[in-house]
Amino acid sequence: MSFNTKNAGADYVLSIVVPMHNADNKLGACVDSLEKLINYPALVELLGQREIEVLFVDDKSSDNTYTTLSKLCEKYENWSLYQTESNSGSPSTPRNIGIDRALGQYIFLLDGDDEIDAKGITTGLALALKHDHDLVRGPVEVNYWGERRTIVDRLKLTEHMSTEDMIVAIASGQSLNCSALWKRELLNHHNWRFDPATRMGEDLVFTSAAMNSASSIGYVDHPLFHYMRQPGGGDSAMHYYSGRELRELVTSWQRVEDSFTGRGLSYLALHGDRTINYALRLVIRYLDPTNVDDGDLRYFAEFFARHKVALREITFTDPHVKDLVSVLGKADIKAITEEIKPRLLIAGHDLKFMKPSIPLLRKKYQVQIDEWPTEVLHTESHSQKWLEWADFIWVEWLTAASVWYSERVKPTQTLVVRMHRYELGRSYGDQIKREAVSAFVTIAPHCMEDLIERFEFDRGKVRFIPNFYFTDSYKQADSSEANRVFQLAIIGAVPQRKGYLKALQVLAKLRETDKRYSLTVMGKSYKELSWVAGDPLEQAYFAACDSFIENNDLTDSVHNLGWVNTYESVHEYGFVLSTSEHEGSHVGPGEAFCAGNQGVFLPWRGVEYVYPETSVFEDTEAMAEYILRMRNLEDFNRVAKAGQDYMRSNYDISLFVDRVDTLFRSV
Structure with a gap:
């Protein structure tokens, strides 16, 4: 299915490919940025009689995305819409469809929930046309919605750098996202496309392969696009990982390493510290240990054994990641099975409501306890030890322990505090460093409202999780009695x-x-x-x-x-x-x-x-x-x-x- 308003005789200098899926409620900012781009005076002047095109590819959305985009494409000449026959489950297939149908001299790949930067694209396109570059990259503006903006992946380059030096600089200093200006001839000559079967690291594989085949690379010191970080810091594509994702992850890493080996380089040496650290943090957070078998773990561990020399040169600052890399290198499946679980610390002065759940929690988590003898007394060195160890921290009761942990928790850790009821009469909710708490949990809906009213907590941070029962563990009444x-x-x-x-x-x-x-x-x-x-x-x-x-x-x-x-x-x-x-x-x-x-x-x-x-x-x-x-x-x-x-x-x-x-x- 397609909606095409292309001018068949046009001289297209740029094709912007935008995959979409169930984006009807979030595509506004992306579309606004594209409208701004086509009317950007400096770009209009640069293009002259040439044109740009926008290709939306809907991955068989179940909402009104296709209808909304159809109306937009009726409005703008050279805005086209395509749709997959069925949902593919990743951006790879929609991107490939866009690349195949693009007519521009250069192609830019933009995600549907991000924004294009008119000045950056104009500057980058001018550089690409002037020097006939195969690829032009820039830094990225990260927009934390409603919070702040920051620019990442900025490079400090010298003049007249060789292509190999540019590749080293980019691989060392940037995350290899695929949002760059790509010469269409380069992609088609080598048939560089995204692997639809890979959902972990598909950007990294594509960018590494295409970049390492380039003869000329440029860089502009202005963002080409704005990455829209979801509220609260969560990425829109996050989901539970299974054994499949573990296999795909190390397969992608190996393919990337092979791409760099062809130039006599090592991606692990250039960027492995950030890539491995970041990826393993995601694995620890999102992997469902109950959906992974020994074969998956063995396959995952083989990569670390194969590259143990390169990995020894990497400094892993996160203690859990460091311990996980260590057991992966030893290929001890039993140890890996345990170490790959997130580390959960349960703390507080009275844990009677949480302790019965620990055996079941241990199926998905490593669990430790910091039980305070009283509401205010504890051994600080003991608490500090387990704080350093933990990924996730659950503090039972909104009392002194919750305040203590809120003052010391790291940005990389997740702190959750559960309030029962009696804490409403105490002042600890006024003392707690609330910005350090990821969520406050209440045991009943009315307690949730009371908590918000009493301490004026942000409603978005308060959750309702009721108490639990071992419903099948009670001796049963005789129905005939x-x-x-x-x-x-x-x-x-x-x-x-x-x-x-x-x-x-x-x-x-x-x-x-x-x-x-x-x-x-x-x-x-x-x-x-x-x-x-x-x-x-x-x-x-x-x-x-x-x-x-x-x-x-x-x-x-x-x-x-x-x-x-x-x-x-x-x-x-x-x-x-x-x-x-x-x-x-x-x-x-x-x-x-x-x-x-x-x-x-x-x-x-x-x-x-x-x-x-x-x-x-x-x-x-x-x-x-x-x-x-x-x-x-x-x-x-x-x-x-x-x-x-x-x-x-x-x-x-x-x-x-x-x-x-x-x-x-x-x-």
Whole structure:
């Protein structure tokens, strides 16, 4: 499919090839820069009667990219549009189509989310035409959207440099992107095209091969294009890597090295430090270790063994990259399997909510722990040691540890801080170096809103990742056991905000109808906690609870069980009550659902976003009425099964690990 407005008799001096895919919402800046270019006075003067053409190649987009580009090409003569028959999955095929159809003396390859620089292109084209260069390159302006601009890949050259010296200077001082002015005759004579089968390093392979075949190379000290860095620093093409990407990466490196060997040069010697460092950082961050086999790792390691002499000359400043290169050179597959995983440090004063997830996290990460004895005390040398080791840092609780790490984390590391709820009453969120934190995680939607309101954090930095459950690890209730519908439980009755008195009120209401109901209290009694005795309000509250039990003849119906293993015991209790004033997510009633029973809730703020709304009741009377209706075992089991399915589909540990993994690899 194509839309062609070319002037068949035109003398084209420049063809600009622009691959596009699902770019309808981001092609505006690119198009604006092209419109500016064709009207740029200095370029119009340079061209005279000659013309330039723009060739868009849509890689079978699923959005409105093709339609939008069609309308643009109707507007401008010499703007043409082509489309692949099916999506190819990389820019290589669209670029090749553009090169094949280009008529210009020179070709410039521009990505659809970047911008062309009118002054740079005009200056570069004038130089190319004057000296009949095969290739003209320039520095790159990197535009960090909404943040800053900087120029990279700038070279300091002397006059009258030989082609070989130019190649050495470019390979040493620039990333070998393909966005340059290429003489079409050079590309066609050698049939230089992109390899559609390669998605890792395709620019590097193409540029190395074509540049090393050039007889004359020029350079202008002005950017030819602006690379548009995505917000937050993520590249638009980033995705999880598999064994395929590992193989493609080292295959590309070898092809590049071979291109330079033909000129008696070594790319590894010229630019290997930056290329290998950068690529291995990406591998560490984006590789999915569960999607790589021993054969992939062995193939990857062979490159490092083959070039171990050259690699010894490279200084790897990143400690993880350095250790990975070391084990790759030894071809120890077991060691490589572990070392290629990202390094995750879990830190904080109370890690009870994170420790159970560590065995599953270790399938994708190397994991270490920095557990502080108290909220503020820690061994600084120990913390510093693991800080230096880590790629990713997860700090549990928005407290002193989060502040400490935010003041020391490196720009190359990713710091995530999880807030539960009680931190809203502390000042650590005011103290934290928030620009050093990649993301703040909350355990419930309402906690997310509270965090943003309390500390005025940037909403774009706040994420919601709910608590997890080992949903299939709970001993299951016997669906034929009818007596359990009369067994109520509350897991944690202290402090008073847990609403123990309301749970007692529910029990009293139930026993007015059926004396079989009882309430079991799991966790420490207020009498075991010395701080309660020192708090007059708490002391008075629990004294009132004791009086309520006595006055309503509940003494034999309330059982204090103390600490229990809920995985083994919660299946015995048909209903676990949440009568709290406020909660983050309240784990206990969720455990009831996991065991095949039910959690029931009073309407603390945000509960409807955490648990099924059908399990939330306006007051203790409505809760009691519902529990009475559930004496019908068939109805009880139906609701319990729906609740269990809800927990598995929303809160299973596997989902938590995937959510954490996705977060770390995307921020």
